[in-house]
Amino acid sequence: MNLAAASAMRREHRTSLRLEMACELSAVRAATLAVRDWLAEKSLPETELDGWELALAEAATNAVKYADAGARQLPVTIEVLWGEREVEARISDHTAGFEWPEKVDLPDVDAEGGRGLFLIQSLTDEVVYLRHAGQNIMILRRVRSTAAKETLPDVSQLQNRLADTEAALMDMTAELSSSYESLVALFRYSAELGANTNLKEFANRLLKDLMRLSEADCAVLRLLSPDGKKMETLLVLPENGNTFLPTLVLADTVGSVEIKTALNRQDFWFGPEEPLAVEDPLRVIVPAGNGICHAIFVANQLVGTATLGRLMADKVFTAAQVNLLHTFTDFLAIQIVNARLMTERTDAHVTRRELQIAADIQRSLLPSKIPACRPFEVSAVCQSALQVGGDFYDIIPTGDGALLMIIADVMGKGVPAALR
Amino acid sequence: MNLLAASDGSLRVTGLDRLSASNCAEFKEMIKPRLTDDCRLVELDCASLRFIDSDGLGTLINIHKRLAQQEGKLRLCQPSPMVRQLLRMLHFDELFELTP
Numbered sequence: 001m002n003l004a005a006a007s008a009m010r011r012e013h014r015t016s017l018r019l020e021m022a023c024e025l026s027a028v029r030a031a032t033l034a035v036r037d038w039l040a041e042k043s044l045p046e047t048e049l050d051g052w053e054l055a056l057a058e059a060a061t062n063a064v065k066y067a068d069a070g071a072r073q074l075p076v077t078i079e080v081l082w083g084e085r086e087v088e089a090r091i092s093d094h095t096a097g098f099e100w101p102e103k104v105d106l107p108d109v110d111a112e113g114g115r116g117l118f119l120i121q122s123l124t125d126e127v128v129y130l131r132h133a134g135q136n137i138m139i140l141r142r143v144r145s146t147a148a149k150e151t152l153p154d155v156s157q158l159q160n161r162l163a164d165t166e167a168a169l170m171d172m173t174a175e176l177s178s179s180y181e182s183l184v185a186l187f188r189y190s191a192e193l194g195a196n197t198n199l200k201e202f203a204n205r206l207l208k209d210l211m212r213l214s215e216a217d218c219a220v221l222r223l224l225s226p227d228g229k230k231m232e233t234l235l236v237l238p239e240n241g242n243t244f245l246p247t248l249v250l251a252d253t254v255g256s257v258e259i260k261t262a263l264n265r266q267d268f269w270f271g272p273e274e275p276l277a278v279e280d281p282l283r284v285i286v287p288a289g290n291g292i293c294h295a296i297f298v299a300n301q302l303v304g305t306a307t308l309g310r311l312m313a314d315k316v317f318t319a320a321q322v323n324l325l326h327t328f329t330d331f332l333a334i335q336i337v338n339a340r341l342m343t344e345r346t347d348a349h350v351t352r353r354e355l356q357i358a359a360d361i362q363r364s365l366l367p368s369k370i371p372a373c374r375p376f377e378v379s380a381v382c383q384s385a386l387q388v389g390g391d392f393y394d395i396i397p398t399g400d401g402a403l404l405m406i407i408a409d410v411m412g413k414g415v416p417a418a419l420r
Numbered sequence: 421m422n423l424l425a426a427s428d429g430s431l432r433v434t435g436l437d438r439l440s441a442s443n444c445a446e447f448k449e450m451i452k453p454r455l456t457d458d459c460r461l462v463e464l465d466c467a468s469l470r471f472i473d474s475d476g477l478g479t480l481i482n483i484h485k486r487l488a489q490q491e492g493k494l495r496l497c498q499p500s501p502m503v504r505q506l507l508r509m510l511h512f513d514e515l516f517e518l519t520p
Contacts, residue, residue, distance in 0.1 A: 029440070
């Protein structure tokens with residue numbers, strides 16, 4: 001975002017009004033009065049307020065009068081912009097439109113109609129009529145009489161403008177520095193990864209850094225259970241006694257924004273306009289305020305969700321802060337998946353070793369030497385179907401020249417059979 | 421809005437706060453039956469008139485034309501500066517009688 005765009009957006013927000021009115025004559029009055037009130041708040045002189053009220057009423061009345069049945073279903077939009085030197089209004093309608101005459105004349109003095117366009121033109125400095133298929137826009141402009149003084153802006157205006165510019169610069173600096181900090185943090189985590197094997201501790205530090213950089217008041221990290229049916233709570237920040245969040249069952253989607261995020265595999269915002277459901281467990285953490293819930297993926301596999309929240313309803317996360325959330329949690333997800341793969345590999349190795357030991361023990365139960373028994377020659381072989389088996393044999397000399405031969409077979413195969 | 425009919429056939433309209441596209445048909449419907457052939461004067465008290473648009477002005481022309489046929493006239497009493505300016509701009513001050 002460049003500096004000019006940043007400050008323009010801010011100003012635009014302060015200095016524009018947009019309203020939609022139903023396409024009916026009875027709606028015209030309320031709409032024009034709403035615009036009048038808005039302009040009056042900005043101390044536009046009374047005569048100019050009267051002029052705008054009438055010009056807009058004429059334009060809006062035309063937009064309704066000439067709408068066909070289909071167009072009557074669509075709203076008429078009025079936008080008003082408070083410019084540096086002028087007021088501009090845009091009225092969008094869905095009529096068939098008309099050709100704006102080159103010269104708008106007054107009809108005969110005793111004609112009963114046909115004065116609308118004349119009034120609109122007389123009450124404004126400039127009229128532009130744009131005709132499109134399906135929508136026409138009438139743009140009206142009138143220089144503010146109070147604007148003349150502003151050609152030489154006074155000190156307070158200059159100070160305001162300077163403050164705007166400074167605010168935009170501060171935003172950009174903050175954005176840059178948070179990008180820098182996030183990069184540094186990610187490098188540091190990468191370096192630490194080898195040494196730190198405790199995933200939860202690692203995630204805890206990463207999430208705390210993310211909260212600090214994104215100015216969040218709270219954060220929740222959920223991981224999808226291995227069977228893919230549940231969302232388990234790994235972390236709730238800040239940590240204090242009552243930050244317990246129950247495990248969520250995916251099939252049981254009663255009002256949890258985290259479940260919604262996981263199922264839809266996309267981010268969801270919540271706040272005053274999209275409040276958390278009454279039964280959403282997150283309400284314990286963010287009772288009011290606002291936040292964003294992000295679905296974390298690695299290689300198209302859902303790993304879990306990360307939620308950042310703010311307790312103030314009007315402080316919404318910026319695009320840069322949402323980027324931080326994505327970067328940090330996606331990085332964390334890779335570490336989580338890596339750690340899981342590592343554990344699986346270690347587990348497999350341990351299991352193989354344990355089986356080897358079990359096989360050795362089982363084999364040690366079998367006689368290593370078979371006693372001589374002339375004139376017979378006795379030999380034995382044992383081949384298990386699996387690594388460890390349930391087969392057993394022994395050959396015991398009875399002392400009177402006879403041999404006791406035992407062969408046992410436990411039903412089944414593998415370790416359970418061997419241990420029976 | 422009040423409509424007073426005098427014994428000489430003249431009409432006096434008071435308490436009208438606006439005359440615009442959304443209510444001028446209704447206004448016309450109310451006046452028309454009272455506008456008898458012997459009516460020589462319709463007096464519209466504009467003290468309370470906050471807003472008038474081109475449709476409202478067209479309605480006044482309509483009443484003016486009807487009255488002109490029978491040598492009657494339309495008188496606008498106490499129009500606000502805004503209404504007065506509008507009437508002047510459209511040359512209606514030549515058609516109607518304006519009283520301060």
